[in-house]
Amino acid sequence: MDSFSIFIVEDDQFYGDYLNHFLSSNPDYKIAQFSLGKDFIDKLHEKPDVVTLDYSLPDMTGAVVLKRIRQMSPETQVIIVSGQKDVTTALDLIKEGAYDYIVKDQDTRSRLWNVILRIRENRTLKNQVERLQEEVVHKYDFEKTIIGNSQAIRDIYSLIEKASKTNINVSITGETGTGKEVVAKAIHYNSVRRRKPFVAVNMTAFPKDLLESELFGYEKGAFTGAFTRKTGKFEEANQGTLFLDEIGDMDFALQAKLLRVIQEREVVRIGGKDTIPLDLKIIVATHRDLKAEVAKGTFREDLFFRLLGLPILLPPLRDRSNDILILAKHFAEVFCKENNMPAVGFSTEASEKLLRYPYPGNIRELKAIIDLAVVMSNGKVLAQDDIIFSQMAQPTDFLSAKEMTLAEYDRIIIKSYLEKYNDDMVLVADKLKVGKSTLYRMKQRKLI
Amino acid sequence: MKNNEERLYDLEDLLDAAAGDKVFIGKMIGNFIAETGIVLQKISILRVGGDYAGIKAVLHKIKPTMKVMGIATVVGIIEEIEEMNLLAMNESRFSELFLKMEKTLTLVNEELGKLKSISG
Numbered sequence: 001m002d003s004f005s006i007f008i009v010e011d012d013q014f015y016g017d018y019l020n021h022f023l024s025s026n027p028d029y030k031i032a033q034f035s036l037g038k039d040f041i042d043k044l045h046e047k048p049d050v051v052t053l054d055y056s057l058p059d060m061t062g063a064v065v066l067k068r069i070r071q072m073s074p075e076t077q078v079i080i081v082s083g084q085k086d087v088t089t090a091l092d093l094i095k096e097g098a099y100d101y102i103v104k105d106q107d108t109r110s111r112l113w114n115v116i117l118r119i120r121e122n123r124t125l126k127n128q129v130e131r132l133q134e135e136v137v138h139k140y141d142f143e144k145t146i147i148g149n150s151q152a153i154r155d156i157y158s159l160i161e162k163a164s165k166t167n168i169n170v171s172i173t174g175e176t177g178t179g180k181e182v183v184a185k186a187i188h189y190n191s192v193r194r195r196k197p198f199v200a201v202n203m204t205a206f207p208k209d210l211l212e213s214e215l216f217g218y219e220k221g222a223f224t225g226a227f228t229r230k231t232g233k234f235e236e237a238n239q240g241t242l243f244l245d246e247i248g249d250m251d252f253a254l255q256a257k258l259l260r261v262i263q264e265r266e267v268v269r270i271g272g273k274d275t276i277p278l279d280l281k282i283i284v285a286t287h288r289d290l291k292a293e294v295a296k297g298t299f300r301e302d303l304f305f306r307l308l309g310l311p312i313l314l315p316p317l318r319d320r321s322n323d324i325l326i327l328a329k330h331f332a333e334v335f336c337k338e339n340n341m342p343a344v345g346f347s348t349e350a351s352e353k354l355l356r357y358p359y360p361g362n363i364r365e366l367k368a369i370i371d372l373a374v375v376m377s378n379g380k381v382l383a384q385d386d387i388i389f390s391q392m393a394q395p396t397d398f399l400s401a402k403e404m405t406l407a408e409y410d411r412i413i414i415k416s417y418l419e420k421y422n423d424d425m426v427l428v429a430d431k432l433k434v435g436k437s438t439l440y441r442m443k444q445r446k447l448i
Numbered sequence: 449m450k451n452n453e454e455r456l457y458d459l460e461d462l463l464d465a466a467a468g469d470k471v472f473i474g475k476m477i478g479n480f481i482a483e484t485g486i487v488l489q490k491i492s493i494l495r496v497g498g499d500y501a502g503i504k505a506v507l508h509k510i511k512p513t514m515k516v517m518g519i520a521t522v523v524g525i526i527e528e529i530e531e532m533n534l535l536a537m538n539e540s541r542f543s544e545l546f547l548k549m550e551k552t553l554t555l556v557n558e559e560l561g562k563l564k565s566i567s568g
Contacts, residue, residue: 014479014513021472022465056509083508104512109465 003030004120005048009065010081011035011057015104019052019081022109023116037065047073050119052112053098055082055089063093070097077119081108133195140189145182147330148323152315156183159312163283164190169262171247171307172285174314177364180285181245183312188241193281196240201233203246212254213270216261222271234267234278241281247307248288248299259303282307317359317366327363328354331370332382344374349384356412357389365390414439414448457556458518465516477560480517483510484553491546500534500542519556525549 006029010016016033023029032048034040037060040051051069055062062080069076077099080090090101100115102108139145142160146153163170164187172180181200188198206214217232233242244250250258261267262282266275284307293299317324328346336343346354350373359365373386404412417428425443429436442448459473466472487510494502507526514522525545532538 012483012509012513014476014483015516017476017479018462018465018513018516021469025467056505083512105515106461108512 004028004050004123005030005032005046006116007031007040007043007048007051008033009035009037009040009051009057010054012054015054019112023112029116040065041068041072044069044072044076048076049123050099050116051076051078052081053078055080055084055093063096066093066096066098079112079115081112137189137194140185142183142186142190145186146179147327148320149326150320150322152320153323156312156314159310160186160190163187163310163312167281169281169307169309170283170312171290171309172283172312172314173290174285174287175316175362176287177359177362178314178316179363180314181243183314184241184243184245184283184285187283188243188281191241191281193240197237198241198243199233199237200243200245203244203248203250208251208254211251212257215254216257216267216270217272218270219272222269226271229269232267232269234261234280235269235276237280238276238278239280241283244282244284246286247284248286248290248293250299252298252300255300255303259300259306262303262306282309317362321355324354324359324366325351327366328370331367332374335371335374339374341374342379344377344379345381347381347383350382350387353384353387356415361390411442411448414442418448455518455520456552456559458520460518461516462518477563480513481557481560483513484557488550488553495546500532500537504530504532504534517556519552521552522549525552 006023008016008019008023008031010019010033013035016035020031020033023031032043034043035058037057053062053065053069057065062082066078066080069078078097080093080098080101081104082089082101083104084090085103093101099119102111102115142157146156146160160183170184170187172183174180184200185198188194201211201214203211213230213232215233217230217235218226220226220229244258261278264275265278267278268275290299290304290308294301294304317327325346328351332344332346335341354366354369357369361368369387369389372388373382376386376388377383414428414432417431418425421427421431425436425439429439439448462473462476466476487506490506491503494500494506507529511523511526514526525548529542529545532542
């Protein structure tokens, strides 16, 4: 454990020495003793972990010293150790921020020991939480989470940076699996709100009525089954970021309530009267064309303009084919690391196969394909056969993939048939109505 | 064995806090003897000026020390004085208590002084 500093502020020399000696029995405690409030305040810049403070000092009262501690070193915990048994004084000091109030009697030592122990445990836990928060922030460094080298991705980096620097609302659009939530988290964890909550709610994950209570919370007795008060997602995300995923699927009536919250920056729990002020960044995402939904009358125009803020359009993976292999290698590396496996490489055939696929499920699908390929591989190099596509891709997807020459399409089609018919050249030539010699010639030239 | 009321002092708490550190015990006894002398002097001066609030504050301050030293008689006297009404002070009762406290502390200091000189 790290060393832990305790300042004893006690004008009775005898009692101060008594506490000092007793607390010094823990070698981790670094103790300093002061008999005047002024001398102590002069050293407050050292920001001790704990201060034991006598209420009545010759030069100032404990209340005044406590106020200065709260101003200059808010992390310091203050334990009032006093001869005063007055409950009102104790309560007032605790209200002002003192951690505990201990009366000087035969139990002082054991109480003080236990209180300091508890503060130290809490401090350790708090440090652990802060370390974990740092790790999360580091994890969402966007250049590490949003992988790619294409111009499209470089443009996204620039937009994330802009979105992180201000409190503007952000609307993210993109096909399923393009990484909308990853971008939302990258914005949050690179903003000043990074140490506050990031709360994600998927509009399609709840039935209409349930979604309202999830978002707004409710008071006890607001409706049948509301046995206790429940905090809503708006409140949970207060000071932080609220990510509303699939906003295009939100019920029309609920949209009006959402609009009110965004406009007024306050929320009222269902069945409640009190307004709760909100300070949050709102990021929305959808795979739908919200403008078209507005035109159709299924999405409120006023809400659309409120939420639009900074629009970020995430391109489908097929439009950034330069990034496919970069992403594939990244996913393989992460999967191997997570599963304590040696790193794997990609054969040329496997790479070509990956480049030919249109990825209707985008990055999410590519990740699933690579995870499976690593499992299926010999553990050193991913072969063509290790790359297994789902049946999701339709012929139209194939055509909407990156633009190629007719010869390249020919090669892809022939390769696909050869794969399907176990390299039976005669059968494939028959199926495609081409000459066998054409296929053999292509094979000889390693075109297929 | 005498009960707490009859014992002049009881160093159990101090010895427990010292955890066998004789130097610390010696230092604390020395500090106590010095401190009580000053306190008695202070109270005498305040008494001349009739400053009972000041007396109460001084006594309140030394009460924890008296508890650590196990001087139950003085703790009892301080608590009684703390309870006294400042606006209608019973001077004769106060004098009686103060004399008793002075006498007790003088005796305690003599005893502790002997103990300190023996233990070095």
